Each structure stands twice: as structure tokens, then as C-alpha cells.
Amino acid sequence: MSDQKNGVLVQARRIPFPSSVSKEARVRLERQVDEDGVPLNARYTMPSPDDHAGWMQLKAAAEGHYAAAVKGLAGTLRATVETVRTGTATIHVATPETLGVPHRAYVDFHGGAFVLGGGEACRMQAQMQADQHQAICYGVDYRMPPEHPYPAGLDDALAAYRYVLDRHPPSRIVVGGRSAGGNLAAAMLLRAKEEGFPMPAGLILLSPQVDLTESGDSFQVNQMVDVVLPTSLMRNNELYAGGADLSDPYLSPLFGDLTDFPPAFVQSGTRDLFLSNAVRMHRALRQANVAAELHVFEAMPHGGFQGNTPEDDQLAVDICRFVQARWG
Template identity: 30%
Template structure:
């Protein structure tokens, strides 16, 4: 089955869900989406950036695709593959978030997969629209492949970052670049126009307000670079997707798109699986590092990505043997 349901939540899940519903959702509903309101959200990443740092990794501030990025490497004995890396694209509705808010998830993916993780600071609102964010993500991917010598790259992201990761898959095909070896998405946004769909609501979502998504959507088309290709990831040809694992909270607003995409990929013969966790919040693997469901979701994602990496490496070795 391409969809795995996890319906026995840990006790810690309930206060997180209820707290998000009572406090975070009203706050997001009321937050102004004018230029000053969006610009002020950068302080959230600044606060996380000065918080506790993840252990058992080393970090380096670099440039990737002409954008700031953080390189995270696992410490200690490692079977690290020098030809493999993960490009991580943070979420935050293309408005908020960055290296600081997503350092924990990037570090855990680096530890579990034993590969370097490149966490990108792409341009976002209010300074730039989604087309520019996509261009930054694709430039970073191109540099990893063409200049830094990585033969195998996993694209991963949460929420808005999941949309960017999928657009990297589309862009790699369009530009003749080697395809990513896996796609990992934590509550990925798969449709830019989700907020305007009359058959979708956010009543069961712990904190995402649909009305705010609809209000924000017109800003997605802001320049300086216009979005090329699809606005809905499900409109892509299934055959271009690599092995795909998507994590979602049960009944969150984005879950139907996640399940529909995975089922479509599975039907087309692409290895794909979705894990749906009850009583969780949108993009929960990014939060609560000691939360049981967070750890399970990261373990499942890392194991899936690890298998895809090994299969891609074996395929590369077979090609080398045939060529020899």
C-alpha cells in the first residue's frame, strides 16, 4: 500500500495539537500580510539561529548557487559517500523560516543518512516571489551536480520547501541535468492555488488557516523572476519523479494532495509512499526533536532515502562496469 496510516499517537501529541489550534492558528489568522508584516517575520529565524545548536554535526556557512547556505556534516566514524548529498529547502509559506528554524531537521537528516546536507537560504517574500525561490533552489542543485561533483543528490523540504523540491525535479529534467535520486517531503505544499479551492477547508488543520493561504497567493507571482512550469505538482508527468516519500499529518489541509500524488506515482510504477500520522500538526518533523512521531518520521524518511541512494549507487557502478 502506498499510504501508511499511523493512528496510535503518543501522549505528547495531544497538547501540541491543542496548543497549536488554540494559539498558533488564531495568531496566523490575524497576522498582517502587508509588506511590513511579512518582513518582520525574519526575526523568527534570527531567534532560532541563536538557540541551542544540534550536536554530533559540524556546520559551515557557505554560498551555494550564489545564495547563502549552511553545510551540515555528521561527526564521528562514518561510511559517508563522497558522491552523495541532500539539498534541504525549508518551509514557511515562502515568507518565513530559514537555516535557523530548520537546522534541527537538516542535522538529523545528515546524521541518519550519513551524508552532507546543504540547507539553502533562498529568496522569499516580500522581496521575491515563488518563481525566484524556485530559481534559487534549482541553481543550488545545479551547482551541487555540475561544480561540486555530487553524482547523487536527494531533494528534501517541508511545506513550501516541498514545493521547491518538486520544482527542482521538474527543472532538472527541463535543463538536462541528472535527476535527483530521491524526493523527501514533510507536509509538502503541492499546489500554489490551494487556498482558492472550494472543495478544500482547513477546519481540521491544527494551525494552517485556508483564508490566509488564499490571501497570500497573489504575492506568489511577484518577481523579479516569474514561475515557469506547473503550479500544481500533480500536473507533472509521474515518470520524471525519483523514489518519493512524503510525510503528512492526518486531516491537515495539505494531506489530500499528498495522498493523491503518491497514489498517482505508485500507479505509474514509481516507488512512492506516504506516511500519515494522526493528531500531528503540519510539518511536525521540523518541530519537537524528542517527539516520538518526529523521530519515527525522520527514521522512515532516512531509511527510504538511504535505500534510494544505495540503489542509485549500484546502478552507477553497473553502468561503469558495462562501459569498461
């Protein structure tokens, strides 16, 4: 084969919003694109890994956005929440207004590209999960860079899991995470397995950031098509890794030994920049003889349609069904 055949030449073209999704989902896609067809999120550039001040400014701006979101949800969340610490780990323990079967626990790792989503946003998400599953939710507010690069977040993840194991039988624990949280959920189980801790009853990976080398096909094919995450997060990955090898399984759990992992639920969308992560993780789990479901939603970008669309509702129903089944 000729050395010149190193890829497929794609002509510049405008990708239409599909009619194959709900009206609500299409509106969500349209809102995130400028009139010139460029995703709004593509206007922003992440700081370089060594720009500590730039990252801190980004985090401060995001916290303001999350504070507004929390205010908007005031009165809709029923679960009570208590914040505890175990070692260096901070955990928001949310208890639903009506507790279902006792001893059931959901351990949640928030997303945010390894640098965002902590604090009040994490606390609020724990309440949402507790309400959704009618069970105690442990929202892990893990330490993040630039102040705390790897392995701080992973250390906190394992400490939180140990805390939950002291209070719930592993057969009544489900661990889950979205995006960067999916990375930490899977990497934590690799660590837990190596250190002799029992596996939980189930694992949920939502658009998981399980390959920090970004070697998958969708990192090229879905670039600028994903209106939520239009471009690479390599700067975030390098900031989080702090100089460690990005292909290390504790940083990219896709490359780890997934043998003896619990049954897993893996989700993505056809327009998700991380679609390859989900597809490859599902195949790796299956090759390790792990029961795994793969749910790919039509035209869904990274993290879902960001609103109350029928597709988001369907995903929530599927997650609840899987969690209830794993709890038995």
C-alpha cells in the same frame, strides 16, 4: 442534481483530541489550542500580498523566535557547517562528525510558507539533517518574498542542485523538503528535467505545499482542525507568485509532468491542512509510473507534532530507511 446541493452542511461541534495517538502527541495538540477551542495560530492573520512592511515585520518577529530555538539547541548539533554561494543561491553545507559512506548527499529545502525559515534556521536544519543521515547536507537558503518573489527561489533551488551535481553522482543524491520546501524540491526537479539534468536517487516530500491553488478537499475539511496551520495560506501563495498563474506547474508542481521522477516518499497527517496535497501528489506520481510511498499519521497536524513524540520518531526512522535505501 439540484443547484442547491453544493456541499455538506456540518453542524458546529468541538472535535476532541483523539486517544488513538501517544500521550506525548496529545499533549502537543492540546498546547496549541486555547481554552475556547480555537487554535492559537488562528489568532494571527497574514498581511495582504501588497503590504511589504507587514511582511517584513512578520519575518523579523519569526527570526527572533528562530534565534531562541537555535540557542536552545546549542551543544546538541555535532555537524560542522560552512556557508557558500553559487550565483545568487546561498547554501549551508553541513558535514557530520562521523561521515558514513562517502559521496552521499542530502539536499534540503526548508519550509516556512515561502517567507520564513531562512538564515540561522536553515543553517541549523542542515546540521540536523547531516547528523540524522550521517552524510553531507546542503541546506538551500533560497531567496524569499516580499523582496524576492517567484522565480527567485526556484532559480536558487536549481543553482544549488547544479552545485551538488558537480560534487556528487546523482545516484548518491536525495532531495527533500517540508511544506513550501516540498514545493521547491518538486518544482526544481521539473525544471532540472526540462533542462536536461539527471534526476537524483530519491525525493522526500513532507506535508508538501504542491498546489498553490488550494483546490484539495482537506483545505475545507481540515480547516481549523489543523492546530498548526488552521487556515489558508493563499496570501502567502499570491505573495510568492508575484502575479504569476498559481496553477503553473513551476508554482504548483502537482500539475506538472512527473514522468521520470525518482522514487518518492510522501508524508502527511489526518489533521494536516495539506493532506490532499500529499494524497494527490502520491496518486499523480503513481500515475506517472513513479515508485512512491505515502505515509499518513493519525491526527498529525501540518509539519508533525512539533516535538519528541513517538510518532515524530517513527517518521524520522521511516525517512532514514528510505534515504539509506535510495543511496544503496
